[in-house]
Amino acid sequence: xxxxxxxxxxxxxxxxxxxxxxxxxxxxxxxxxxxxxxxxxxxxxxxxxxxxxxxxxxxxxxxxxxxxxxxxxxxxxxxxxxxxxxxxxxxxxxxxxxxxxxxxxxxxxxxxxxxxxxxxxxxxxxxxxxxxxxxxxxxx
Numbered sequence: 262x263x264x265x266x267x268x269x270x271x272x273x274x275x276x277x278x279x280x281x282x283x284x285x286x287x288x289x290x291x292x293x294x295x296x297x298x299x300x301x302x303x304x305x306x307x308x309x310x311x312x313x314x315x316x317x318x319x320x321x322x323x324x325x326x327x328x329x330x331x332x333x334x335x336x337x338x339x340x341x342x343x344x345x346x347x348x349x350x351x352x353x354x355x356x357x358x359x360x361x362x363x364x365x366x367x368x369x370x371x372x373x374x375x376x377x378x379x380x381x382x383x384x385x386x387x388x389x390x391x392x393x394x395x396x397x398x399x400x401x
Contacts, residue, residue, distance in 0.1 A: 269382030304371035
């Protein structure tokens with residue numbers, strides 16, 4: 262059985278959210294588990310989206326030094342799926358088949374390309390299936 266799973270951007274954002282302590286604790290545990298087990302993965306898009314939020318929307322924006330440290334210790338070990346023509350083609354097909362937004366279709370395509378069975382996210386319907394990929398909202 263494949264134990265690999267994909268973490269969406271909101272998992273990382275919630276890990277820093279002091280206004281939602283329950284979500285923050287759950288998100289932090291998922292990230293720790295991903296790093297310990299080496300079963301959790303992300304794509305380049307997750308890194309980009311997170312830093313966009315961390316620099317612009319956090320109550321206390323992340324510094325460049327903190328971002329570089331987070332990249333090295335958290336994102337680099339999880340970063341498995343990079344941009345490719347095949348990823349874009351997969352995203353086109355998913356967008357068409359499931360009426361997903363472009364960015365959502367890229368997340369799903371990356372999770373599929375990474376060989377995961379679970380996509381942890383609150384941005385999709387809990388239990389939704391994309392072939393063998395199942396969405397789980399870890400905050401339910």
